[in-house]
Amino acid sequence: MQITLTRENEYLPDLAKLMKKTKLTEMESLFEFEFLDNNVRKYFTYNPGQFVQVSIFGVGEAPFSVSSTPTRPGNLELGIRQTGNVTDAIHNLNVGDVVGIRGPYGNGFSMDKLCGKNLLFIAGGIGMVPLRSVINYIMDKRDDYGKVTIFYGACLPDERVFVDELENVWPNAPDVEMHQTVDECHETWQGNVGVVTCLFDVCKVASENTVAIICGPPVMYKFVVQDLMKLGFKGDDILLSLERKMQCGVGKCAHCQIGHKLTCIDGPVFTFSEVQRLQEAI
Amino acid sequence: MSSTYIMKRSDLLKLVQAAMDEYDIYGPVQRRTTWVFDKIDDPSRIDMDYDNTMMSLKKFFIPSKEVMMRFNLREMSIDDSLPDVKAERPQLLVGVHACDIHALLFLDRVFGGKYVDPYYVARRENTTIIGLNCIDPCKHGFCKSVNTHIVNEGYDLYLTPITGDKYYVHVGSPKGDRLLTIAGKLLREATDEGHEAFKASMKHKHESLPVGLHLDNINETFDMAWDDPIWARLGEECMNCGSCALVCPTCYCYDVADELDLSLSNADRTRKWSTCLYHDFALVAGPHNFREDPPARLKYRFYHKIRGALHDHGIIACTGCGRCIEHCPAGISVKDVVYELQKRRVGVPVVKGG
Ligand SMILES: Cc1cc2nc3c(=O)[nH]c(=O)nc-3n(C[C@H](O)[C@H](O)[C@H](O)COP(=O)(O)OP(=O)(O)OC[C@H]3O[C@@H](n4cnc5c(N)ncnc54)[C@H](O)[C@@H]3O)c2cc1C
Numbered sequence: 024m025q026i027t028l029t030r031e032n033e034y035l036p037d038l039a040k041l042m043k044k045t046k047l048t049e050m051e052s053l054f055e056f057e058f059l060d061n062n063v064r065k066y067f068t069y070n071p072g073q074f075v076q077v078s079i080f081g082v083g084e085a086p087f088s089v090s091s092t093p094t095r096p097g098n099l100e101l102g103i104r105q106t107g108n109v110t111d112a113i114h115n116l117n118v119g120d121v122v123g124i125r126g127p128y129g130n131g132f133s134m135d136k137l138c139g140k141n142l143l144f145i146a147g148g149i150g151m152v153p154l155r156s157v158i159n160y161i162m163d164k165r166d167d168y169g170k171v172t173i174f175y176g177a178c179l180p181d182e183r184v185f186v187d188e189l190e191n192v193w194p195n196a197p198d199v200e201m202h203q204t205v206d207e208c209h210e211t212w213q214g215n216v217g218v219v220t221c222l223f224d225v226c227k228v229a230s231e232n233t234v235a236i237i238c239g240p241p242v243m244y245k246f247v248v249q250d251l252m253k254l255g256f257k258g259d260d261i262l263l264s265l266e267r268k269m270q271c272g273v274g275k276c277a278h279c280q281i282g283h284k285l286t287c288i289d290g291p292v293f294t295f296s297e298v299q300r301l302q303e304a305i
Numbered sequence: 306m307s308s309t310y311i312m313k314r315s316d317l318l319k320l321v322q323a324a325m326d327e328y329d330i331y332g333p334v335q336r337r338t339t340w341v342f343d344k345i346d347d348p349s350r351i352d353m354d355y356d357n358t359m360m361s362l363k364k365f366f367i368p369s370k371e372v373m374m375r376f377n378l379r380e381m382s383i384d385d386s387l388p389d390v391k392a393e394r395p396q397l398l399v400g401v402h403a404c405d406i407h408a409l410l411f412l413d414r415v416f417g418g419k420y421v422d423p424y425y426v427a428r429r430e431n432t433t434i435i436g437l438n439c440i441d442p443c444k445h446g447f448c449k450s451v452n453t454h455i456v457n458e459g460y461d462l463y464l465t466p467i468t469g470d471k472y473y474v475h476v477g478s479p480k481g482d483r484l485l486t487i488a489g490k491l492l493r494e495a496t497d498e499g500h501e502a503f504k505a506s507m508k509h510k511h512e513s514l515p516v517g518l519h520l521d522n523i524n525e526t527f528d529m530a531w532d533d534p535i536w537a538r539l540g541e542e543c544m545n546c547g548s549c550a551l552v553c554p555t556c557y558c559y560d561v562a563d564e565l566d567l568s569l570s571n572a573d574r575t576r577k578w579s580t581c582l583y584h585d586f587a588l589v590a591g592p593h594n595f596r597e598d599p600p601a602r603l604k605y606r607f608y609h610k611i612r613g614a615l616h617d618h619g620i621i622a623c624t625g626c627g628r629c630i631e632h633c634p635a636g637i638s639v640k641d642v643v644y645e646l647q648k649r650r651v652g653v654p655v656v657k658g659g
């Protein structure tokens with residue numbers, strides 16, 4: 024097993040071993056990887072909101088947001104939905120199997136700038152994958168940030184990811200308010216029913232000194248942003264994490280271009296003000 | 306002051322012949338109704354009076370298909386092809402027009418920057434360029450309108466045709482110095498007479514190249530023009546064949562795919578040219594296509610080349626080479642489109658006297 028460790032070639036992945044695989048839902052699982060190389064393990068770090076490129080050799084490469092937080096060094100956690108060639112192959116991995124990982128890429132959230140702010144998280148489906156990184160980062164540095172409100176929407180109760188944290192961890196953390204909803208009613212479900220924006224009626228959110236952080240399926244953004252604007256949120260205080268097709272992750276292949284910006288370099292986190300100036304963005 | 310030189314036009318063939326031991330040489334040769342940059346074994350095939358080549362020079366730096374790395378799936382090891390690329394024989398490109406040199410300067414920005422594309426850079430470093438100053442217009446080009454008719458960098462030698470069937474030769478780099486050494490007595494230092502002849506050629510060039518549009522306030526124009534009816538009209542004509550992007554010297558988009566060999570124990574990670582005109586270019590899992598409608602993809606190409614390139618790299622990604630105009634089956638002309646938008650939004654170009 025050998026690989027030259029060099030950043031001379033940004034496209035060369037580092038080898039990493041699957042340490043643990045946990046089913047989140049029917050379609051999604053959480054994968055924990057550890058780099059084989061000691062140096063990479065020691066120096067690899069990231070910002071919440073950044074992503075990595077995962078290679079299944081012989082199948083291909085795809086981008087995934089990091090779902091763990093840099094405040095908890097250890098395995099790199101990725102929450103991945105099974106949806107095509109690469110993701111099928113990832114779901115078929117056994118513990119101990121080796122993949123390639125390179126990154127981290129993209130801007131991520133600037134956690135320094137968010138210090139002292141109240142934070143409103145709005146996640147839909149697996150949009151929670153990158154936001155979990157931010158939320159747990161804040162949990163670990165609780166005093167540096169203000170009140171945290173979390174809205175989470177999924178189609179069905181069984182389609183929710185990170186249920187343990189949603190139900191048992193975050194609601195019990197200091198100064199955290201947690202609300203969930205599902206699109207379709209279900210016998211075992213006692214909670215809210217409706218799309219994620221219905222939570223604005225359940226919980227009054229103030230826009231003062233608050234930053235909203237949104238990630239979810241493409242259809243969700245428009246409606247959520249409309250409601251936030253009504254509540255007085257300014258474009259600069261709404262952060263969106265966008266998804267596009269990506270091949271290189273480093274600004275060369277141009278698949279992820281939105282208007283005049285590259286999702287992989289200028290994003291994937293954009294302010295709504297930026298997004299407004301980018302045609303086709305949401 | 307460094308020297309400039311004079312060379313007989315016919316001596317270029319001798320220089321190419323002399324350089325063969327050291328380089329793989331490529332130059333313009335006629336093929337049917339057009340020209341191509343082809344491998345030169347017989348220097349007399351080079352046609353320095355060529356109008357334009359169908360394919361641009363990007364193929365020498367980003368091949369239409371290349372293997373980036375090989376995976377050995379049994380040993381789980383990665384074999385980077387970069388050392389092989391670096392070990393390739395040096396290449397010498399002869400007779401490169403100013404617009405195509407500008408295209409390389411643009412690609413340098415794309416493949417350089419924060420993350421360097423090592424394959425591109427290795428080939429670029431391994432390549433020597435003899436530029437050719439066009440002093441007469443070509444059929445479809447509009448270089449002077451987009452300020453690419455003059456180059457100050459990006460070549461190793463630069464040849465300007467002057468009277469008496471000679472070239473006025475400028476040296477642009479140490480690689481150019483190497484060619485000087487190879488050329489030996491074929492070049493002699495330019496005298497006042499040569500300088501005068503160069504001046505006359507450049508006067509001729511400035512008078513002969515047309516200016517049909519301008520780029521003033523082009524950012525504002527494109528920001529205003531998002532909902533312009535022109536896009537729907539062009540969208541109906543365009544068949545999303547991608548030819549414009551394939552022939553374009555600055556269109557660089559690519560796809561990456563792993564290809565397994567028959568033993569299933571080795572795989573190549575390859576990249577191939579792609580174009581934003583293709584249906585699956587912005588298609589993601591879901592499936593959700595961010596540019597499902599064909600007109601949206603054509604419009605996107607214009608926005609990326611003008612607005613996006615300016616944002617990312619400070620220059621537009623159209624060198625005015627005219628290839629897409631020549632090869633579009635729908636007769637769509639980037640020059641006419643930009644002209645029409647500019648005329649409506651910020652006015653027609655002011656052409657100063659010859
Ligand atoms: C910044 C970023 C972060 C991301 N983070 C995550 C994350 O944390 N978790 C996660 O699960 N995903 C994430 N994604 C999405 C993930 O990258 C994709 O799901 C993944 O690339 C799919 O790869 P695949 O090879 O499995 O699917 P592919 O085989 O490439 O296919 C993907 C889907 O596209 C469609 N498709 C592809 N080709 C065609 C075609 N020719 N015609 C019609 N339809 C086609 C199909 O519907 C298919 O299901 C992220 C994406 C980005 C850009």
Ligand code: SF4
Nearest residue numbers: 543544546547549633
């Ligand atoms: S060459 Fe013409 S028809 Fe083909 S994709 Fe380009 S603009 Fe459309």
Ligand code: SF4
Nearest residue numbers: 553623624626627629
């Ligand atoms: S857009 Fe057309 S004219 Fe401009 S550089 Fe590309 S091929 Fe040449």
